[in-house]
Amino acid sequence: MTVSNNLQVSGGNKSGTRINKLIAVIKKKLRIMRRDYLLYLLALPGICYFLLFKYVPMYGITIAFRDYNIFKGLAASPFVGFKIFEKLFNLPAFNRALVNTIIISFGKIIFGFPAPIILSLMINEVVNTKYKKFVQTSVLLPSFISWVVIAGIMYVLFSPNSGVIKGVASFFGYTGRITDIMGNKSSFRYVIVISDIWKNMGMGTIVYLAAISGIDQQLYEAAIIDGAGKWRQMWHVTLASLRPTIVILLIMRVGGILNAGFDQIFTLYNPLVYEVSEIIDTYVYKIGILQHNFSIATAAGLFKSVIGLVMVLLTNAISKKIDENSGLI
Amino acid sequence: MKKTASKKIKTPVSTVIGRVIIYFILGLLAFLTLYPFWHVIMYSISASEAAMEGGLFFFPRKPTLAAYSLLARNKLIFTTYKNSIIRTVVGTCINLIMTASIAYPLSVKRFIGRNFWTMVIFFTMLFSGGMIPTYLLVKELGLLNSMWALILPGSISAYNMFIMRNFFQSIPPSLEESANIDGATPPRILVSIIMPLSKPVFAALALFYGIAHWNSYIDCVLYIDDLSKQVLQVYLRSMINVTAFGQVGEAADRAAIAGTGMSEETMKMAAISASVIPIIIIYPWLQKYYVKGVLIGSIKG
Numbered sequence: 177m178t179v180s181n182n183l184q185v186s187g188g189n190k191s192g193t194r195i196n197k198l199i200a201v202i203k204k205k206l207r208i209m210r211r212d213y214l215l216y217l218l219a220l221p222g223i224c225y226f227l228l229f230k231y232v233p234m235y236g237i238t239i240a241f242r243d244y245n246i247f248k249g250l251a252a253s254p255f256v257g258f259k260i261f262e263k264l265f266n267l268p269a270f271n272r273a274l275v276n277t278i279i280i281s282f283g284k285i286i287f288g289f290p291a292p293i294i295l296s297l298m299i300n301e302v303v304n305t306k307y308k309k310f311v312q313t314s315v316l317l318p319s320f321i322s323w324v325v326i327a328g329i330m331y332v333l334f335s336p337n338s339g340v341i342k343g344v345a346s347f348f349g350y351t352g353r354i355t356d357i358m359g360n361k362s363s364f365r366y367v368i369v370i371s372d373i374w375k376n377m378g379m380g381t382i383v384y385l386a387a388i389s390g391i392d393q394q395l396y397e398a399a400i401i402d403g404a405g406k407w408r409q410m411w412h413v414t415l416a417s418l419r420p421t422i423v424i425l426l427i428m429r430v431g432g433i434l435n436a437g438f439d440q441i442f443t444l445y446n447p448l449v450y451e452v453s454e455i456i457d458t459y460v461y462k463i464g465i466l467q468h469n470f471s472i473a474t475a476a477g478l479f480k481s482v483i484g485l486v487m488v489l490l491t492n493a494i495s496k497k498i499d500e501n502s503g504l505i
Numbered sequence: 506m507k508k509t510a511s512k513k514i515k516t517p518v519s520t521v522i523g524r525v526i527i528y529f530i531l532g533l534l535a536f537l538t539l540y541p542f543w544h545v546i547m548y549s550i551s552a553s554e555a556a557m558e559g560g561l562f563f564f565p566r567k568p569t570l571a572a573y574s575l576l577a578r579n580k581l582i583f584t585t586y587k588n589s590i591i592r593t594v595v596g597t598c599i600n601l602i603m604t605a606s607i608a609y610p611l612s613v614k615r616f617i618g619r620n621f622w623t624m625v626i627f628f629t630m631l632f633s634g635g636m637i638p639t640y641l642l643v644k645e646l647g648l649l650n651s652m653w654a655l656i657l658p659g660s661i662s663a664y665n666m667f668i669m670r671n672f673f674q675s676i677p678p679s680l681e682e683s684a685n686i687d688g689a690t691p692p693r694i695l696v697s698i699i700m701p702l703s704k705p706v707f708a709a710l711a712l713f714y715g716i717a718h719w720n721s722y723i724d725c726v727l728y729i730d731d732l733s734k735q736v737l738q739v740y741l742r743s744m745i746n747v748t749a750f751g752q753v754g755e756a757a758d759r760a761a762i763a764g765t766g767m768s769e770e771t772m773k774m775a776a777i778s779a780s781v782i783p784i785i786i787i788y789p790w791l792q793k794y795y796v797k798g799v800l801i802g803s804i805k806g
Contacts, residue, residue, distance in 0.1 A: 230633065
């Protein structure tokens with residue numbers, strides 16, 4: 177630290193006064209930092225972590241612009257500009273993955289985003305504390321279980337040979353063929369969306385229920401005096417009070433529009449339904465890790481990251497236009 | 506408060522009907538979330554030929570623990586179970602140490618470059634290099650096929666770091682400042698002043714990190730090839746896949762099952778139960794602290 181300090185001072189003497197002032201400031205700051213060096217030493221591992229494991233891969237994105245050769249290394253691979261992206265967007269498999277990602281993700285937002293809100297409103301109506309607690313505790317359980325396990329459970333539950341559907345159907349005297357909903361192109365996307373809601377609904381209610389319990393009871397009393405019934409109270413008081421929470425969660429959700437659920441789909445899907453459920457993440461995995469097409473896979477991943485960033489900034493800007501105080505950033 | 510109100514004022518019939526409907530729907534939802542787990546456990550302790558008939562399982566059919574005794578002979582499940590526990594414990598400890606050591610300096614006003622580093626870290630929440638560059642980095646670092654590949658690349662979650670920093674900032678800064686003037690070193694202040702006051706946030710983050718480690722699957726598939734170093738989730742997956750859609754599972758598993766008269770389904774259910782039952786046992790405790798933790802994060806963050 178001292179060496180670099182001296183260097184800067186000697187370099188500064190030859191230059192103008194403005195630079196001298198700047199150097200004086202830096203010198204002073206360095207002196208303060210040195211006196212407090214343990215504080216900076218403490219921050220060092222964390223900073224190194226983010227630089228190494230987050231920013232080095234960001235530099236690694238340049239693979240998408242190079243004809244990457246794993247034996248030559250990143251620096252020696254020639255630049256090819258946007259050629260890889262051109263190639264990527266002409267690949268039918270990638271376009272299919274993109275479309276699937278958007279469809280599945282939209283399904284999850286449209287049906288999955290309101291689910292915890294509605295559930296919270298319903299739980300809030302329960303007067304009996306024990307029942308309330310029971311419902312809350314039950315719906316939260318799947319959040320703690322991995323998709324691997326849930327996929328395993330689903331295969332058994334929906335098995336056409338020995339599953340619940342078959343047993344119930346035969347109980348009612350139906351002996352025909354049972355469709356395998358896990359291996360059926362027309363039903364598989366519903367399976368993805370519904371199982372996602374099933375797993376994550378409980379988690380969502382935690383925040384909403386806390387926000388609901390924080391609402392000033394006087395607002396309800398005022399609404400009742402104004403003649404508002406249950407529905408109007410729900411709309412004008414509860415939902416209105418939840419709006420900031422809803423907006424922030426929606427921004428985060430929309431920002432992840434191209435995150436259709438890697439873990440979930442990777443564990444649930446199978447060759448019969450690749451066509452309707454191959455998403456960008458699983459595509460990147462197949463192309464990159466399994467087939468070693470690193471440039472194309474990185475390009476697909478980069479496309480996803482960029483869209484994610486744009487979506488966050490966009491939704492954030494829109495929500496700020498509507499309400500100054502809302503928004504994430 | 507509501508309870509007394511509803512007793513005093515006679516509730517109108519429409520409200521009662523509405524309440525009945527809501528209670529019914531919620532009961533149904535609770536059933537739908539709990540039943541699948543019950544089903545799996547009951548299936549695993551039923552005799553295979555009876556279980557194959559399908560349908561709802563409220564009670565085991567011809568109860569037997571044969572599947573579990575077969576499972577207990579499987580060495581790999583113990584190895585992977587042990588690996589999962591090691592990963593979760595070591596990983597969570599490293600997570601907490603790393604997160605606290607960066608969250609504390611960033612919570613102190615006199616830290617020069619605080620805003621700059623905060624932005625640097627925040628940006629990683631919005632944009633990332635993606636799967637392939639990260640994979641290549643881990644490979645370059647020579648971490649492939651070691652436990653460190655599962656621990657180091659995720660040693661700090663930016664989101665959790667901000668939860669912790671915000672919690673630290675809610676502690677009156679005068680405490681930290683006076684300790685600093687008295688000559689306590691920053692690590693000392695962190696350990697003996699900040700941490701005792703931040704137990705709730707440490708508990709919450711330990712849970713967040715721990716659950717993520719336990720359930721993590723993709724990174725194990727990416728970074729670990731050697732089955733003896735693999736974690737439980739991946740091994741479960743390979744067991745579940747034994748027959749599913751013709752994908753090939755572990756040959757040894759199929760050989761073990763063959764000739765016992767037990768269906769592969771029952772075996773799978775036993776394996777799944779073995780991984781789920783411990784979670785269900787600690788679940789009441791887990792969910793209590795988890796809910797608290799989420800609230801710390803959401804209110805202050």
